[in-house]
Amino acid sequence: MLGAACDTRVSAKDYNQTCTANAECVVISEAEFCQPCGAVFTAAAINVAELSRYERERDAISKSGCPPRLGPTPLCLPPQPVPAVELRPVCNAGTCEARAP
Numbered sequence: 001m002l003g004a005a006c007d008t009r010v011s012a013k014d015y016n017q018t019c020t021a022n023a024e025c026v027v028i029s030e031a032e033f034c035q036p037c038g039a040v041f042t043a044a045a046i047n048v049a050e051l052s053r054y055e056r057e058r059d060a061i062s063k064s065g066c067p068p069r070l071g072p073t074p075l076c077l078p079p080q081p082v083p084a085v086e087l088r089p090v091c092n093a094g095t096c097e098a099r100a101p
Contacts, residue, residue, distance in 0.1 A: 008034040008066060010058050012044035017096045019047055025089035025096035026051050029058075034066035045089045045096035 009032045019025050026048045029041045046054060087098040 008032065008061050010054070010061065012046050012096075015046040015050040015054055017046050018094055019091035019096050020094070022089060022091050024048055025091055027087050027089050027098045028054055033061050043087045043098040045098040047096055 009030075010028075011030050012028060017025075024047055025045045027043055027045050028051075030044045031041045086101065088101055090097050090099045092099075
């Protein structure tokens with residue numbers, strides 16, 4: 001959630017994740033956009049009613065950029081290939097989750 005001026009993380013826990021059916025859920029990408037070696041994305045799910053707020057807050061981070069880094073730039077490993085897995089939104093015990101088919 002973008003409550004703080006320098007918050008550069010998008011997290012599903014900051015959004016409503018409650019549900020009663022799979023159709024109420026949507027898969028999103030969680031990320032810490034300003035990690036020293038670039039954004040690291042993971043999949044999660046939120047209630048579909050929160051999707052537009054999630055998109056606005058994610059886009060605001062993209063437009064504002066990352067704060068300047070202090071100190072030396074860390075050595076980063078090259079990106080590793082990630083298997084292409086389509087996740088689907090599932091309502092599990094009243095909470096939206098992202099699951100592999």
